[in-house]
Amino acid sequence: MAEARQVTATQDRRFQTYQLDEAYDEMFAPDGRPRPQYLTLFNRLLELSPSELEARQQSADLSFLHQGVTFTVYSDARGTERIFPYDLLPRIIAAAEWETIERGLIQRITALNLFLHDIYHQGQILADKVVPREMVYSSKHYRREMRGLDVPHGVYVAITGTDLIRLTDGRFAVLEDNLRVPSGASYMLANRQVMKRIFPGLFSQYGVRPLEFYGQALQNTLAALSPVSSEETTIVLLSPGVYNSAYFEHTFLARQMGIPLVEGRDLAVHDNIVYMRTTAGLRRVNVIYRRIDDDFTDPLVFRRDSMLGVAGLFNAYRSGNITLANAIGTGVADDKAIYAYVPAIIRYYLGEDAILPNIETYQCGEPNERRYVLDNLASLVVKAVGESGGYGMLVGPHSTAEERATFRTLIEANPRNYIAQPTIHLSRAPCFLEGQVEARHVDLRPYILYGKRVTILPGGLTRVALRRGSLVVNSSQGGGSKDTWVLTR
Amino acid sequence: MLYSIRHTTRYQYTSPIVESVTEVRMQPRNTDYQQCSQFRLQVRPQARLFTYNDEQQNTVHHFTQPGIHQQLAIVAESEVLVLPRPGLPAWLPNDSWEAIDAASGQHWDWVAPSNDTAPTEQLQQLANELQVTRNEDPLKLLVALNHRLHRSIAYDSGSTHVDSPIDEALQHRRGVCQDYTHIMLALVRNYLRIPCRYVSGYLFHSRTDTSADGATHAWLDVWLPLLGWVGFDPTNDMLVNERHIEVAVGRDYHDIPPTRGLYKGNAGSEMNVGVRVRMLQGSAEQIENNEDESAEPTTYRSTAQQLQARYAETLAAIQMQQQQ
Incomplete structure (x- = not known):
C-alpha cells in the first residue's frame, strides 16, 4: 500500500x-x-x-x-x-x-x-x-x-x-x-x-440529468414487448410476496407504473391465456414484469414445489400469448x-x-487457473458463479485462514462453480x-x-x-x- | 409391423379439485424406423387440446381444466408402423473411442450425468462388479453390459416408484424398466462417457419378456459412430427391435414423463394406467402372442400429506429468491 x-x-x-x-x-x-x-x-x-x-x-x-x-x-x-x-x-x-x-x-x-x-x-x-x-x-x-x-x-x-x-x-x-x-x-x-x-x-x-421518468420508461419498454398493441396491453408485476427482501421495491415500481402488483395465486392460465383474478372477474394479462426467479415461475415445468408461480405459464409463454420480462433463461449470460x-x-x-x-477473471474449472487461484487465495476475490448479492464470496485480503480453508475445499469439490478475480481497488x-x-x-x-x-x-x-x-x-x-x-x- | 396402441390414464382425487393443468407425452415419434400414422387423444372433463414439440422434438399435448372435478381420464390411441432395424456389426472400427470423444461436444447433454443418472457410491460398486471401463470395443462392451446388468437386477414391479433414485434399486438389486434404464444410462455416462438417452415407449410383449405387460416401457439409446442411435433394453436383455414403439426421448425419465400435472385443492390422488398394444399386421407367430390378456392396470398413489409437506419448503423458497 x-x-x-x-x-x-x-x-x-x-x-x-x-x-x-x-x-x-x-x-x-x-x-x-x-x-x-x-x-x-x-x-x-x-x-x-x-x-x-x-x-x-x-x-x-x-x-x-x-x-x-x-x-x-x-x-x-x-x-x-x-x-x-x-x-x-x-x-x-x-x-x-x-x-x-x-x-x-x-x-x-x-x-x-x-x-x-x-x-x-x-x-x-x-x-x-x-x-x-x-x-x-x-x-x-x-x-x-x-x-x-x-x-x-x-x-x-x-x-x-x-x-x-x-x-x-x-x-x-x-x-x-x-x-x-x-x-x-x-x-x-x-x-x-x-x-x-x-x-x-x-x-x-x-x-x-433527470431520472424521474424511470417508471414511465419501464412501462413503455414492457408495453413495447407486448404481444398486443400498447393501448390494449395489461401489464402486471409478479412478486414472490411480502417476505421477499425486495418487496418494497415491487410495491414502489408497481405504483410508479400504475400497474397491478400480483402474486402467483392471483393469476391463472386457461387455454394458454394468462388471467388475473380481479373483483370484477378474470382479466387477461399480456405482459408480466416478473420479480421471481426462473425456477419458480411455473411449477409444471420448473420446480414442482413452487407456489410462487403459475402452473401452465410457460406453455402460454411458448405460444406467444404472454411476455415475460425478463425472458426465461437469461441467467446463463450473467453466470x-x-x-x-x-x-x-x-x-x-x-x-x-x-x-x-472486464476485470481479469480466473476460471477454477481450468486446471492451470485453478492452481493459481488455490495458491493465491489470500490476495484474490473468489465468487460462486451462480450466486448474487454478495453471498458465496471470499474476499482474500480480509479473510481468515479458516475461511480460506473452507473455500479451498469448496473449489476442489466443484471447480466449475467458482471464479476468482484480483482484489480491485474500487474507487472512493x-x-x-x-x-x-x-x-x-x-x-x-x-x-x-x-x-x-x-x-x-x-x-x-x-x-x-x-x-x-x-x-x-x-x-x-x-x-x-x-x-x-x-x-x- | 403395424400396431394399435391404447394408453389409458385415470386420476381419481380424494376430494374435488379445480384448475388442473396437464402435459402429456404419448404421441409416438416419427423416426427412421417408425411412423405414427394415427394419433387421437381424448380427455375427460373435456378440454381444448394444445400441442407443441419440445426441444427433443417429442410431441407434447397440454390442456387445462378450470372447473371443479374429481376425476381425470386421458386416453391416447395410436397406430404405428415399425420397421425392423438393421443388424449390428460385431465390432466397430479401431478409432471409435476417438470418434465418440470428438462427438461428445455436440452430444453434451447426453454425456453429462443428469439428475437421475448422477454417480453414487452404490453405482461405483456396481461399475466395479461389472467392470465397466473402456477396455474393449464400445459396441461389444455395451452388448455385454446390457446382458450383465439384466442379470444383476431382479425385475420386481412393486419395488420402486417413479421418483425413486437409482440407489433404491441398486441397494436391493430390484427394480423396474425405469431403474434398469437409469442405471445403465448412469454407467454409460459416468464410466464409458458415451452419449446416451432415455427412451419411453411401449413394448409389444412376448411371453418370454421380463417386463410387465400392460404398462409403459423404457429403454435407452446409445450413440455410436457410424451407427448413430442404437437401442438397448436391459430390462429384457435385448436390443431394441421392431417390438419397441418409441414415444419420447430425454436425458432421463423426469424430462419426459407420460403425464405431468398440477391442480388446486387439498386432495390426494390415485392414478391408474393401462396400456394395450395390439398387432394389426405381422407374422403368424407374432400374432399368436397377441392375446388380449387385459392386464390389471397399475395403480399409483400420492397423499394430501405429501403435498402439504411441500408447503413448508415453499415458504422457505420465497426467501431463497436471489436478489441481484
Whole structure:
C-alpha cells in the first residue's frame, strides 16, 4: 500500500480523516485538488457547518423511514427489515464520462442479447468454439426449455442492472452483468427524491440529468414487448410476496407504473391465456414484469414445489400469448464463468472491442487457473458463479485462514462453480459519516431498458461500502447508497 | 409391423379439485424406423387440446381444466408402423473411442450425468462388479453390459416408484424398466462417457419378456459412430427391435414423463394406467402372442400429506429468491 496522503486542498477539519491513496478518488485528483465536477459541491461543504450537515442527514434518514424504503437481510438471524442506509453526498459523473459508459453499456447489452438468442437457437458461437459448450450447458441458469422458442422482438433482457466499478486509472469496468431480476431501481429513485429536498439549491445549480421518468420508461419498454398493441396491453408485476427482501421495491415500481402488483395465486392460465383474478372477474394479462426467479415461475415445468408461480405459464409463454420480462433463461449470460467471455462475445457478434473492460477473471474449472487461484487465495476475490448479492464470496485480503480453508475445499469439490478475480481497488467517493467527510468505496449500477430500443437511465444506484476499508457494497452485507448525478454538460 | 396402441390414464382425487393443468407425452415419434400414422387423444372433463414439440422434438399435448372435478381420464390411441432395424456389426472400427470423444461436444447433454443418472457410491460398486471401463470395443462392451446388468437386477414391479433414485434399486438389486434404464444410462455416462438417452415407449410383449405387460416401457439409446442411435433394453436383455414403439426421448425419465400435472385443492390422488398394444399386421407367430390378456392396470398413489409437506419448503423458497 502506498502511504496515505491527506487532502492538500484544504486544512478544513471536516476532511481530516479523508483517505487518499492509489484507489481512484471520485472527488479529488491525485494532487489533492477537487475534480472540476466536484468543485461546487466541495465549496458548499466548506460553507456548511458540521451540525448543519448532521441535521440534513437526520432529515434524510427520517424521510426514508417514513417512505418505508427498506430491505430484508436473510443471513441475519433476527430477520429484520432495515432502512437502506443513505449517504448525504451525491456522487457526480461528468457528461463525457457518462457518454463512454452509455456507449459501452449499449454495446454490451446488445451483444449479450444476441448471445442469448444464439445459444437458444443455432448455437453458432458454440460451434465456432468462441465460448466452450460446456460453460453454457453446465450453467445452472441455462434453460433447455427455451431452445427454439422465439421471444418478442428477440429481446431476452428487457431490464438490466450492470455493476460498474472505477479502476485506479479512472476507467469504468464491468464487474457483473445482472440479467435476471436486477433490483435497486427504487432506491435510485428514492435517493433522488430525498436529495432534491435536502439540497434543493445545490441540485438545481448543478444541472443534473433527470431520472424521474424511470417508471414511465419501464412501462413503455414492457408495453413495447407486448404481444398486443400498447393501448390494449395489461401489464402486471409478479412478486414472490411480502417476505421477499425486495418487496418494497415491487410495491414502489408497481405504483410508479400504475400497474397491478400480483402474486402467483392471483393469476391463472386457461387455454394458454394468462388471467388475473380481479373483483370484477378474470382479466387477461399480456405482459408480466416478473420479480421471481426462473425456477419458480411455473411449477409444471420448473420446480414442482413452487407456489410462487403459475402452473401452465410457460406453455402460454411458448405460444406467444404472454411476455415475460425478463425472458426465461437469461441467467446463463450473467453466470460469472460466462462473464470472462463477454469481450469475446462482443467481438464475435459486433466486430468491436469492448468499450467497457472486464476485470481479469480466473476460471477454477481450468486446471492451470485453478492452481493459481488455490495458491493465491489470500490476495484474490473468489465468487460462486451462480450466486448474487454478495453471498458465496471470499474476499482474500480480509479473510481468515479458516475461511480460506473452507473455500479451498469448496473449489476442489466443484471447480466449475467458482471464479476468482484480483482484489480491485474500487474507487472512493466522499461520504458524510459521524461529522466527518470520509472516503468510502463505491460502485455504480446503471439501469438499462431494452424494448423497441435501448434506454439507459442517466445515473443509477451508487452503492457504498460504509464500513471503513470494506470492499463489499451489497446492501445485504452492510452497504448503503447515495444519489448519482450525471451532469448535463 | 403395424400396431394399435391404447394408453389409458385415470386420476381419481380424494376430494374435488379445480384448475388442473396437464402435459402429456404419448404421441409416438416419427423416426427412421417408425411412423405414427394415427394419433387421437381424448380427455375427460373435456378440454381444448394444445400441442407443441419440445426441444427433443417429442410431441407434447397440454390442456387445462378450470372447473371443479374429481376425476381425470386421458386416453391416447395410436397406430404405428415399425420397421425392423438393421443388424449390428460385431465390432466397430479401431478409432471409435476417438470418434465418440470428438462427438461428445455436440452430444453434451447426453454425456453429462443428469439428475437421475448422477454417480453414487452404490453405482461405483456396481461399475466395479461389472467392470465397466473402456477396455474393449464400445459396441461389444455395451452388448455385454446390457446382458450383465439384466442379470444383476431382479425385475420386481412393486419395488420402486417413479421418483425413486437409482440407489433404491441398486441397494436391493430390484427394480423396474425405469431403474434398469437409469442405471445403465448412469454407467454409460459416468464410466464409458458415451452419449446416451432415455427412451419411453411401449413394448409389444412376448411371453418370454421380463417386463410387465400392460404398462409403459423404457429403454435407452446409445450413440455410436457410424451407427448413430442404437437401442438397448436391459430390462429384457435385448436390443431394441421392431417390438419397441418409441414415444419420447430425454436425458432421463423426469424430462419426459407420460403425464405431468398440477391442480388446486387439498386432495390426494390415485392414478391408474393401462396400456394395450395390439398387432394389426405381422407374422403368424407374432400374432399368436397377441392375446388380449387385459392386464390389471397399475395403480399409483400420492397423499394430501405429501403435498402439504411441500408447503413448508415453499415458504422457505420465497426467501431463497436471489436478489441481484
